[in-house]
Amino acid sequence: MKKIIFILLLLPASVLLSRAQSDDVWQQFKDKFPDEPAVFVERSEVLNILPDGDSLKVYLDVTEDILHLKEQSDIFSGKRVYGSHFNQVANLKAKTLVWDKNRYKEMVVSDFKKNSDRSAGIFYDDSYYYSFDFPSIASRNRTQLQYRENLKDVRFVPGYVFASYLPQGKSSYVIKTTKDVELSYEVLHDDKKQIQFRKTEKGNSVTYEWSAQYMPALKGEENSPSIRYFVPHVVCYVKSYKTKKGQVKVLSNLDDLYSWYYTFVEKLNKDNSPELSAIVEKIKANSKSEIETVKKVFYWVQDNIQYIAFEQGMRGLIPHNGSYVCEKRYGDCKDMANLIVNMLQIAGIKAYHTWIGTRDLPYRYTEVPTPLVDNHMIATYISKDGQYYFLDGTSDHTTFGYPSSMIQGKEALIGIDPAHYEVKEVPVIAKEKNIMTDTMKIKLDANQLVGTGVSTLSGYPKVFAGYELDRSEKDDVKRYVTKLVGKGSNKFFLDKYTLQFMEERDKPTRVEYDFRISDYFQKLGDELYINLNLNKDYYNDFINVASRKAPRDIEYKYIKYEVIDMTMPDGYTVEYMPPNAKYDGPLLGCDVSYESLPGKIRCSKKFYVDYIMLQPEQFTAWNDAVKQISEMYKESIILKKK
Incomplete structure (x- = not known):
C-alpha cells in the first residue's frame, strides 16, 4: 500500500569528545562492551516541525558517531542512507576520523552513489538509497555520518527506536517545534525506565527530548516479531496546529485519519468497463x-x-x-x-x-x-x-x-x-480450523522402516503449502513435500508422491506418498526397540529464559493428527507397550495412545499449538510443556521373539 522507511540502522551523532580524551574513551567503551566490534558514541535524530504559513515544514537531522573497538569492524564500512518521495535525503556528509599519534585526521567521503531500492515483486518503487564506503576502518577510528530528511507530510513521522545493532553510549530523539503545534507522544516498552524525558520552553519555541545512556546492542533472535513489539521507542504525531486562519487538525483523533484516507477512494469506480x-x-x-x-x-x-x-x-x-x-x-x-x-x-x-x-x-x-x-x-x-x-x-x-x-x-x-x-x-483463527492429518502404514523390512502415507492439509496449512507447491521446478516441489511429510531421522527418503486438490481452495490438499527410513529401529538380542513417534514436534525446544528478550512469533495456530499402523513382524510379540500419555496445556499439547490390534500396533497422536505470539512472561510455561511432551516422545515399543 505504501512504504514508510524507518531509519533504524543509519543512526545519528555529534562528536562528543575532544581529541585529547579519545584514547581514554576508547578504553572505557572497550571495558564496558568487550565483545562488541564497535559502539555508537552517540546516535541522535532531531525532528523539526515548524509552522510555515498555512502548513508545516518538517525535516529530520540524523547523525551518528561510531567508535570502532576491534580491527575486524571493517564489516561496518559500507553504508546506505534511504529516501523516497515522502522523505527526501539532503546534505549528506560522511567521514572517518583516523587515530594517528594521539590525534584524529579526517578522511572525508566524496563518492556517494544513488541507487533505486526496487525489491523483488515491486513493479515500481520510488524509494532509493545512497551507498558509500567509509575508508580506513580500524580499531580506535571513528566513522561519522550526517544528513537531513525533508518530510513531505507530517503524518508520516515514524518516531524513534532506542535500539540498534551496536551498543550506544548515548541515544537521543529531539523534537523542536513551537507552542502553536499540538503534539501527542508516548514511550513504549520502557519497563526498565531507561529513557529520560525533558521538555523545555523558550519564548514560543518548545523542545522535547528523550535520551538514554549505554543501551546494549540488539541481538537477533529466531522467530522474533518486529522490534517495535518489544524494544523501547517513542511514537509521536501532530494533533493540530494554529495558523492565522485558525486551528488546523492533522491527526487529532481517528476521525481525522479516516477523513484523509477516504479522499483516496471517494472518486473511484465512477464508470465501469x-x-x-x-x-x-x-x-x-x-x-x-x-x-x-x-x-x-x-x-x-x-x-x-x-x-x-x-x-x-x-x-x-x-x-x-x-x-x-x-x-x-x-x-x-x-x-x-x-x-x-x-x-x-x-x-x-x-x-x-x-x-x-x-x-x-x-x-x-x-x-x-x-x-x-x-x-x-x-x-x-x-x-x-x-x-x-x-x-x-x-x-x-x-x-x-x-x-x-x-x-x-x-x-x-x-x-x-x-x-x-x-x-x-480480525479474528485469530482457532487451531481447530487449521488441521494437518497424517495416516501411515509401516512395516519393518531388513534394516529399514518402509511405509505409505496420506497427509491432508486444510486452513492455513493448505494456504502455506499452496505457495510452496505452486512452483514450476519439480525438484523444488519434491524438496518441500519431503520437508512436509519427512519423519524419523535425516535418513528419511521419499520414494514417490502424488498431489491432489491443490487448486481447489474449499477442499483439503491431499498428499499420498511412499517412503523409507534406514537404521531407524534397534535390535538387541531377541528384542526390537521401535519408537513410533516418527514426528517429534518441538522436541527439547526450550527457550533460554535468562537470555531471550523478544517474543516468539509463528504464522498460525494448528492441530496435527497422526495415526501409524505398524504391521507386526513375523515371529515377534509385544513385550512392552508404552502407556497412553496426555498433556493439555494453554500453549501446546499432545495426546499419544497405543493399541495392540490383530496383526498390527497402532499409535495415535494429537498435537496442537495454541498461540501466534509467545510473550516472555509465558516462556516458563512453554518450557514446562516442552519438557513433558519431550518425555512422551522418548517412549519405545519393545517386541520380543516368540
Missing part, C-alpha cells in the same frame, strides 16, 4: 446466493489479478479504478481490494474499502490514530447475519472465510461512507 460488467454479470448468474457471489468474486480476483506492488508517491496510497485493474490484470493490495469492492458494487452487494496493518506492525487504530498502524488494504463484506468477511486478494491461496494469516488479530478500519467507519478486530 463493459468487460468488468460482463464478468460480474456472469458470476452473479452462476451463483445461487449473495454469499456465493461474494465468494466467486473473491476467487476470481485471486485467480486473475497478479499481485505487483507499486510505491510511487501518492500512488502508494491511492488505488486504481477497478476497470483499469481488470484490463491490466495486475495490481497491488489496494488495487485488488478496490476491484473486489467495485465488482460487488456492480453485483448490487455492499462491500467496503478497508485499511489494516499486517502483523509486522504492533499498533492499533484505537491507540495510535496515524499511518504507523497500517501498511495494507483489503475489502470487507458484512453478511446479512452480521458475519464479517475480510477479503485479501493478495493472498491467492486463502480459502473464502479466512483472513490472510498476516492480519490475524489486527484492527481493520472499515470505510462505510464519507462520514462513517468501523474499527473491527
Whole structure:
C-alpha cells in the first residue's frame, strides 16, 4: 500500500569528545562492551516541525558517531542512507576520523552513489538509497555520518527506536517545534525506565527530548516479531496546529485519519468497463446466493489479478479504478481490494474499502490514530447475519472465510461512507480450523522402516503449502513435500508422491506418498526397540529464559493428527507397550495412545499449538510443556521373539 522507511540502522551523532580524551574513551567503551566490534558514541535524530504559513515544514537531522573497538569492524564500512518521495535525503556528509599519534585526521567521503531500492515483486518503487564506503576502518577510528530528511507530510513521522545493532553510549530523539503545534507522544516498552524525558520552553519555541545512556546492542533472535513489539521507542504525531486562519487538525483523533484516507477512494469506480460488467454479470448468474457471489468474486480476483506492488508517491496510497485493474490484470493490495469492492458494487452487494496493518506492525487504530498502524488494504463484506468477511486478494491461496494469516488479530478500519467507519478486530483463527492429518502404514523390512502415507492439509496449512507447491521446478516441489511429510531421522527418503486438490481452495490438499527410513529401529538380542513417534514436534525446544528478550512469533495456530499402523513382524510379540500419555496445556499439547490390534500396533497422536505470539512472561510455561511432551516422545515399543 505504501512504504514508510524507518531509519533504524543509519543512526545519528555529534562528536562528543575532544581529541585529547579519545584514547581514554576508547578504553572505557572497550571495558564496558568487550565483545562488541564497535559502539555508537552517540546516535541522535532531531525532528523539526515548524509552522510555515498555512502548513508545516518538517525535516529530520540524523547523525551518528561510531567508535570502532576491534580491527575486524571493517564489516561496518559500507553504508546506505534511504529516501523516497515522502522523505527526501539532503546534505549528506560522511567521514572517518583516523587515530594517528594521539590525534584524529579526517578522511572525508566524496563518492556517494544513488541507487533505486526496487525489491523483488515491486513493479515500481520510488524509494532509493545512497551507498558509500567509509575508508580506513580500524580499531580506535571513528566513522561519522550526517544528513537531513525533508518530510513531505507530517503524518508520516515514524518516531524513534532506542535500539540498534551496536551498543550506544548515548541515544537521543529531539523534537523542536513551537507552542502553536499540538503534539501527542508516548514511550513504549520502557519497563526498565531507561529513557529520560525533558521538555523545555523558550519564548514560543518548545523542545522535547528523550535520551538514554549505554543501551546494549540488539541481538537477533529466531522467530522474533518486529522490534517495535518489544524494544523501547517513542511514537509521536501532530494533533493540530494554529495558523492565522485558525486551528488546523492533522491527526487529532481517528476521525481525522479516516477523513484523509477516504479522499483516496471517494472518486473511484465512477464508470465501469463493459468487460468488468460482463464478468460480474456472469458470476452473479452462476451463483445461487449473495454469499456465493461474494465468494466467486473473491476467487476470481485471486485467480486473475497478479499481485505487483507499486510505491510511487501518492500512488502508494491511492488505488486504481477497478476497470483499469481488470484490463491490466495486475495490481497491488489496494488495487485488488478496490476491484473486489467495485465488482460487488456492480453485483448490487455492499462491500467496503478497508485499511489494516499486517502483523509486522504492533499498533492499533484505537491507540495510535496515524499511518504507523497500517501498511495494507483489503475489502470487507458484512453478511446479512452480521458475519464479517475480510477479503485479501493478495493472498491467492486463502480459502473464502479466512483472513490472510498476516492480519490475524489486527484492527481493520472499515470505510462505510464519507462520514462513517468501523474499527473491527480480525479474528485469530482457532487451531481447530487449521488441521494437518497424517495416516501411515509401516512395516519393518531388513534394516529399514518402509511405509505409505496420506497427509491432508486444510486452513492455513493448505494456504502455506499452496505457495510452496505452486512452483514450476519439480525438484523444488519434491524438496518441500519431503520437508512436509519427512519423519524419523535425516535418513528419511521419499520414494514417490502424488498431489491432489491443490487448486481447489474449499477442499483439503491431499498428499499420498511412499517412503523409507534406514537404521531407524534397534535390535538387541531377541528384542526390537521401535519408537513410533516418527514426528517429534518441538522436541527439547526450550527457550533460554535468562537470555531471550523478544517474543516468539509463528504464522498460525494448528492441530496435527497422526495415526501409524505398524504391521507386526513375523515371529515377534509385544513385550512392552508404552502407556497412553496426555498433556493439555494453554500453549501446546499432545495426546499419544497405543493399541495392540490383530496383526498390527497402532499409535495415535494429537498435537496442537495454541498461540501466534509467545510473550516472555509465558516462556516458563512453554518450557514446562516442552519438557513433558519431550518425555512422551522418548517412549519405545519393545517386541520380543516368540
